[in-house]
Amino acid sequence: MTDATDPMPEHPGAPAEAPRLMDRPDWLYLLREFEALYRHGSAGGSKVIRAHRRQVRDRLSAVLARNPELAVRAAEAKPVTAHLARALDVGERGAMQGMARALREVRTLLTWEYGYERVPPALARKYAFCEVLGPRGPVQSDRLILGFVLFAPATTYPQHSHKKIEESYISVAGAWSENNAAVYAPGSLILNRPGDEHRITTGDLEPCLLAYAWTGEPDALGAPGMKLSSTRAPRAG
Ligand SMILES: [Fe+2]
Numbered sequence: 001m002t003d004a005t006d007p008m009p010e011h012p013g014a015p016a017e018a019p020r021l022m023d024r025p026d027w028l029y030l031l032r033e034f035e036a037l038y039r040h041g042s043a044g045g046s047k048v049i050r051a052h053r054r055q056v057r058d059r060l061s062a063v064l065a066r067n068p069e070l071a072v073r074a075a076e077a078k079p080v081t082a083h084l085a086r087a088l089d090v091g092e093r094g095a096m097q098g099m100a101r102a103l104r105e106v107r108t109l110l111t112w113e114y115g116y117e118r119v120p121p122a123l124a125r126k127y128a129f130c131e132v133l134g135p136r137g138p139v140q141s142d143r144l145i146l147g148f149v150l151f152a153p154a155t156t157y158p159q160h161s162h163k164k165i166e167e168s169y170i171s172v173a174g175a176w177s178e179n180n181a182a183v184y185a186p187g188s189l190i191l192n193r194p195g196d197e198h199r200i201t202t203g204d205l206e207p208c209l210l211a212y213a214w215t216g217e218p219d220a221l222g223a224p225g226m227k228l229s230s231t232r233a234p235r236a237g
Contacts, residue, residue: 018069021139026109027070030102030132031139034146034211035060037099037170041189049191052168056213059144063133071137078112078128080152083207087150090206091173095187099172099211103148106132112150126152134214135222145214145221151176151202159199164220167192167212174208177201 021028038057043050084107091100112128127150132138134145151157151174169178171186178190178198192198194216202208214221 020067020069021064022067024070026102026105027132027139028064030099030106031060031064031146033099033102034133034213035064037211038213041170041187044189046191048193049168049189052166052191052215055166055215056144056168059141059215060133060146063139063141063144068140071140072109073111073137075109076111076113078114079125080128080150080207081110081112083152084150084209087173087207087209091186091209094173095185096170096172096211099170100209103172109138110148123155123157126155127157129212135218142218142221143215145212147212148172149210149212151200151208151210153202153206153208154204155200155202155208157200159197161195161197162192162214162224164194165214165216165224166194167214169210169212172209172211174206175203176208176210 021031035057038053038060041053043053088100088104088107091097092104094100110130110132112130114124114128129147129149131145131147133141134147135142149169153174169190169192171184171188173186175183175185177183178192178200180201184190214224216224
């Protein structure tokens with residue numbers, strides 16, 4: 001009931017056309033968590049990481065200033081999303097609690113996917129990713145993708161690389177390792193430059209949730225090419 005005679009319209013002041021980002025505080029505050037992370041986090045003294053951080057926040061700031069229409073996709077779950085509630089609980093106890101809480105507010109709206117047509121059965125139960133900003137929405141951008149990847153405990157994500165795409169992961173919850181090089185905790189940032197081969201393993205007891213950012217030109221982000229190390233090719237992560 002929103003006619004003029006209704007003294008209490010259900011959505012007073014609601015826009016008639018497609019909602020824009022500023023009409024949706026749930027998505028807006030999630031993106032502000034990304035902006036704060038990439039603006040205020042340390043580069044650890046690395047000029048390369050500092051430049052990546054700046055690129056992510058500049059592109060995100062441009063999207064926020066544009067206030068785009070939302071291209072909302074149908075929500076979709078995958079088997080691993082049964083671990084999401086636990087990952088958010090763990091995340092809300094740690095350094096990334098703001099991001100975990102903001103993500104909880106949109107958890108029923110997320111489109112979880114695999115990114116490749118034939119996912120190995122073992123991996124299909126243990127991994128999925130969702131985009132919150134990018135060429136496909138829900139917040140539209142052609143030069144930046146922001147999203148989350150969720151892993152079940154004791155997962156190995158196969159070795160891969162990204163052509164013409166620079167990728168960073170920030171840990172939200174759980175422990176994980178890349179290329180057997182170190183163990184990363186909530187708040188850590190890892191940069192994978194274009195072509196860098198990487199393989200991920202996660203801890204035995206808890207799920208692992210990572211926020212990620214991809215920067216690249218529109219042709220690369222619109223159809224992400226991968227230089228793969230196996231015949232079965234994950235597209236994101
Ligand atoms: Fe990756």
